[in-house]
Amino acid sequence: MRVCVPLGALFADAVEALSRATDVRPLADLGRRLVVEAGDGTTYITTRPSDVPTYVEAGAADVGIVGKDVLIEGAPDVIEVADLGFGACRMVYATLAGDDPTPDAIARMGGVRVASKYARVAREHFAATGRQAEIVRVNGSVELAPLVGLSDGIVDLAATGRTLRENGLVEREEIFTSTARLIANRASYTLLHERIDEFVAAMPGVLRP
Amino acid sequence: MSSAGAFMNAAGLPTGSRDVLPTEARELHEIEEGLRRAFDLYGYREIRTPAIELDAVIDRAEGERAAAYRLFDDAGRLLTLRPDPTIPVARLVATRLGERPDPVRVFYVATAFRPPTPGRAEAIELHQAGVELVGASGPAADAEVIAVLASALGSSGLSEHRIAVGSVVLIEAVLGALAIGEPLHGRLMAALRARNHVAWRAAAHEADVSGDAGRLLVDVPSLRGDASVLDRVSRAVPAATPAADELAATLNLLGRHGVAPAVVVDLGIVRERRYYSGIVIEAYAEGVGSPVAVGGRYDSIAARYGRDRPAVGVAIALPELHRAVVAAGAGPQPRRPGVVLVDGLDAALDAARAARRAGVPVVSVPDAADEARRLAEAEGWRFVARRDGDEFLVEDMEARETFRCAALDEIEDGGR
Numbered sequence: 001m002r003v004c005v006p007l008g009a010l011f012a013d014a015v016e017a018l019s020r021a022t023d024v025r026p027l028a029d030l031g032r033r034l035v036v037e038a039g040d041g042t043t044y045i046t047t048r049p050s051d052v053p054t055y056v057e058a059g060a061a062d063v064g065i066v067g068k069d070v071l072i073e074g075a076p077d078v079i080e081v082a083d084l085g086f087g088a089c090r091m092v093y094a095t096l097a098g099d100d101p102t103p104d105a106i107a108r109m110g111g112v113r114v115a116s117k118y119a120r121v122a123r124e125h126f127a128a129t130g131r132q133a134e135i136v137r138v139n140g141s142v143e144l145a146p147l148v149g150l151s152d153g154i155v156d157l158a159a160t161g162r163t164l165r166e167n168g169l170v171e172r173e174e175i176f177t178s179t180a181r182l183i184a185n186r187a188s189y190t191l192l193h194e195r196i197d198e199f200v201a202a203m204p205g206v207l208r209p
Numbered sequence: 210m211s212s213a214g215a216f217m218n219a220a221g222l223p224t225g226s227r228d229v230l231p232t233e234a235r236e237l238h239e240i241e242e243g244l245r246r247a248f249d250l251y252g253y254r255e256i257r258t259p260a261i262e263l264d265a266v267i268d269r270a271e272g273e274r275a276a277a278y279r280l281f282d283d284a285g286r287l288l289t290l291r292p293d294p295t296i297p298v299a300r301l302v303a304t305r306l307g308e309r310p311d312p313v314r315v316f317y318v319a320t321a322f323r324p325p326t327p328g329r330a331e332a333i334e335l336h337q338a339g340v341e342l343v344g345a346s347g348p349a350a351d352a353e354v355i356a357v358l359a360s361a362l363g364s365s366g367l368s369e370h371r372i373a374v375g376s377v378v379l380i381e382a383v384l385g386a387l388a389i390g391e392p393l394h395g396r397l398m399a400a401l402r403a404r405n406h407v408a409w410r411a412a413a414h415e416a417d418v419s420g421d422a423g424r425l426l427v428d429v430p431s432l433r434g435d436a437s438v439l440d441r442v443s444r445a446v447p448a449a450t451p452a453a454d455e456l457a458a459t460l461n462l463l464g465r466h467g468v469a470p471a472v473v474v475d476l477g478i479v480r481e482r483r484y485y486s487g488i489v490i491e492a493y494a495e496g497v498g499s500p501v502a503v504g505g506r507y508d509s510i511a512a513r514y515g516r517d518r519p520a521v522g523v524a525i526a527l528p529e530l531h532r533a534v535v536a537a538g539a540g541p542q543p544r545r546p547g548v549v550l551v552d553g554l555d556a557a558l559d560a561a562r563a564a565r566r567a568g569v570p571v572v573s574v575p576d577a578a579d580e581a582r583r584l585a586e587a588e589g590w591r592f593v594a595r596r597d598g599d600e601f602l603v604e605d606m607e608a609r610e611t612f613r614c615a616a617l618d619e620i621e622d623g624g625r
Contacts, residue, residue: 059498079404187493190373190475193433
């Protein structure tokens, strides 16, 4: 079985969760390798989190671990098998501290400018709440955008809220909460059903049967 | 250098469309021929429907508006490029073959068109081949279509595949027996369609069903395996037994069709299209992440075209099937036993004509031996020949040997 593991913030918890189901020793010492194989036949593919659904959807990996935020943003055609419970964070709309500039921007400028890595989430959040917004897609350090006047606010993930505070931003709206999910490729879920069921049963999770 | 250009679609094609070059075209052709042979063995006959239909006619079957390319004709009527082959086929069978005795068996090889979803690398032209069995219901008809599918996949060169079979009626029977009303019912079905098992389980827990039935309800999307899955459903939710038995009967018949080992029950399957009303089918193969075939029973569509008849069908995705055949280790095609003939355009024209009459393909090139060899290499022809006195000097590109022969129609015997 080929398991896609996200590097970065979810990595340690993902390895801990996997350790209940598979031999994770090869993941302890990755070095520069991106693909490692364990003695029990499990192949681990390590990628940046936003690429996990891509590998799983295409069938390059049978299962993967990824934040719900990535699934909502990308809407991949994969099976969302289980909520693993760890990696909790919140998707929020934040602006500079002080008066919320949002109502004024909408009233006077026709819309609010929002910078985000999550363009789809941001667009749908403002559409769903009946407000016009111009989404500015940025790829890193989103907090910078309102500081230098690129945007009125940002839509981004907040785990503890520390990054927001350090940049003088305050949360205005919570959009959703996210935890890590176990996802599976559609074909693999049927072709390897016994192996995958065993694997899922050993993993942690909430609301499991 | 070319980095700026690489961002542009150099071929000048719309996103999601692509060309097919000769080698792939030939492999696809052979796959299609394999499928046609299998369809024919079960008595399915080919039909063709237009790519452009009246939008109102296609829309009638969908219930909700499907994503499609739409355009206006000169009278201002809204037209649709068929987004799905099943509905036009159902229209044709209901309106043109309405008086034929049941059952009607037809197949098609057609292209459907779907606009791309922003940000996703999806094909906008869907090349499909499929069968529809109209005017027959019950396990016997369902099993036949699954058997045709298995046989067609085999005859196209894909020996290893899995056919997952679910049932929309069985899911509805379980939800009905447990008295699950709206809005929970809608949430559960939406979760199943989105393949979001987390959302399904959250809604199932809210339904607050106790005991075995409650545990079964939570497990529904992950129930897959052999017929014992259906026994579990019947035991936990006795009122769903008739629906479970019907699927069990289909499985039993599939055993007698000789395709049982390839079939797996999977209650997590519901197709995105809402017209499915009985069994649902998805076929998978190693090396391809998406289904190579999808289908199911859709009893309610024909009535919308004025002739109420049950129907079951399945559509095979040709590019996915081709990918699966390649992934299963089908090597490149062998060289074809044709001859690249130097001077075949003029000096050796008579010889070329004689060879073709004998069924030997001849590719004529002007006098330049290197070019002839390169052409044979690039296009996969086996022989390169040039006239040498009264005979032909023939180079066999496969056996890497040269021989002489008197006439090109003896070329396959190596001139002997």
